Amino acid sequence: MLRKYLSIVSIFCLICPVLKAEDTGEATTVTTLPAAHSHSGHGPRDFEWEMVLASEQIKDDETHNVSGQYTSLKNSFLYSLTPNDQFRLFNSFVAEDYKNNKYDRNYLEFAEFMYRRKSFLNEDEHWLNADFEIKQGYVVDAETRRYWGFNSETIPQLILKKHLYDGYGVEFKARHHFFHRNNKKVGTIAHEDRLYFSGYKMFGHQFLLNAELKYRHKIYGGKHYSWEKGGMMSKHYEETVVHPGLLYFLGRKAMVEGYFETKLNNSFDSRPVGRVMKDEFLIGAALYLSIL
Numbered sequence: 001m002l003r004k005y006l007s008i009v010s011i012f013c014l015i016c017p018v019l020k021a022e023d024t025g026e027a028t029t030v031t032t033l034p035a036a037h038s039h040s041g042h043g044p045r046d047f048e049w050e051m052v053l054a055s056e057q058i059k060d061d062e063t064h065n066v067s068g069q070y071t072s073l074k075n076s077f078l079y080s081l082t083p084n085d086q087f088r089l090f091n092s093f094v095a096e097d098y099k100n101n102k103y104d105r106n107y108l109e110f111a112e113f114m115y116r117r118k119s120f121l122n123e124d125e126h127w128l129n130a131d132f133e134i135k136q137g138y139v140v141d142a143e144t145r146r147y148w149g150f151n152s153e154t155i156p157q158l159i160l161k162k163h164l165y166d167g168y169g170v171e172f173k174a175r176h177h178f179f180h181r182n183n184k185k186v187g188t189i190a191h192e193d194r195l196y197f198s199g200y201k202m203f204g205h206q207f208l209l210n211a212e213l214k215y216r217h218k219i220y221g222g223k224h225y226s227w228e229k230g231g232m233m234s235k236h237y238e239e240t241v242v243h244p245g246l247l248y249f250l251g252r253k254a255m256v257e258g259y260f261e262t263k264l265n266n267s268f269d270s271r272p273v274g275r276v277m278k279d280e281f282l283i284g285a286a287l288y289l290s291i292l
Contacts, residue, residue: 048078049292056261056284058098061228064279068098072109088114091140109144112137123163131159149188150179167202186222187233193217211244229268239266253290260284 051074058068077089090112096105114135121130135155139145157175164170173196181188198212218237226233245259263280264273271279 046080047292048076048080048290050076050078051289051291052076052286053289054284054286057282058096059280059282062230066282067100068096068103071095071097084118084120086114086116086118088112088116090114105143107141107144109139109141110137111140127162129161131161133157133159145182149183149185150181152180154178154180168199170197170199172197184221185224186235187220187224187226189218189220191219193219206249208247208249209244210247211242214241214243215239216241226268231268233268237267240264255288257286257288258284259286 053071053073055069055071057066058070059065060067071094073093075091079087081087090110091108092110094105094107094109096103098104112135114133116131116133118131119129120132121128123129133156135157136152137155138152139148139150145151155175155177157173160172162170173194175194177192177194179189179191181190193216195215196212197214198210200208200210202208216239220233220235220237222235224233225231241261241263243259243261245257247255247257249255260281260283262277262282265276
C-alpha cells in the first residue's frame with residue numbers, strides 16, 4: 001500500500017520542476033521523493049500527463065519583506081519507451097505579481113527535453129536504486145533570456161534512492177548545469193553544481209512529511225558587481241537551502257502540499273545563520289494533478 005501512494009508522489013516529484021529567475025532548471029518540485037516500482041496498482045503507463053500549480057512568496061532583496069507572489073503552472077508529458085527508458089517534454093508558465101504592480105509579468109518561461117534511464121542499479125540487487133538523467137532546457141521568453149544571460153542549458157543528473165523501514169526513505173541527487181550563454185559578461189553564470197539530500201516519512205495513507213537540504217555552487221565569468229545582491233561578488237558563489245513540506249493525498253491522481261523554505265548561509269555576506277534564515281524565510285503551496 002505504501003509503494004502505491006509513493007508512486008503517485010514520484011510521478012510529480014521527478015517530473016515537474018519549479019523555476020524561478022534565480023533557480024533555473026530545477027529538477028524537483030517543491031519536494032523530492034524516490035520513485036516506487038510502478039504507478040498506482042495498475043503497472044507502468046506508456047504516456048503520462050502531469051500538471052503542477054505552485055505559488056510562493058517573493059521577498060525584496062534589500063528589505064526582506066514580502067513584495068509579491070510567484071506562481072507557476074507546469075505541464076509535463078512523459079513517454080515510457082520501456083519500463084526503464086523514459087522521455088519527457090516539459091514547459092513552465094509563470095505569473096509574477098508584485099504589491100506595487102510595477103513589475104507584474106505573465107510569460108511562458110522554460111521548456112525542456114529529458115531522457116531518463118531508470119534503475120540501472122536496483123534495490124533488490126544493489127541495496128539502493130540509481131537513475132540517470134540528461135536534460136536540455138530552453139529559455140522561451142526573450143526578456144528572461146536577456147536577464148539570465150543564457151539561451152539554454154544542459155544538465156546531467158545522478159539520482160540515488162533508498163526505501164527504509166516503516167514508511168521512511170532517503171534520496172541523494174548530484175547534477176551539473178552547463179549554461180549556453182548569449183553574452184560574455186563576467187556577471188553571467190557559466191556553470192553550476194547542485195547537491196540534494198532529502199528524506200521522507202509516510203503517516204498512514206494520506207500524509208507525507210518531506211525535508212530537503214540543497215547545496216548550490218554557482219560559477220560566473222569572473223568577479224562582478226551584482227545589482228540583485230547590491231555588492232561585489234566573486235567568481236564562485238555558494239549557498240545552502242532547507243525546504244520542509246507536508247503533503248496530503250486527495251486520491252490516486254491528486255495531492256496538495258504546504259511548505260516553507262529558507263537559506264542557511266551564503267558566501268556573499270556575513271549575516272549570522274539566524275538572521276539569514278529569518279530574512280530568506282518564505283511560505284508556499286502546490287497542487288499536483290495527474291491528468292492521464
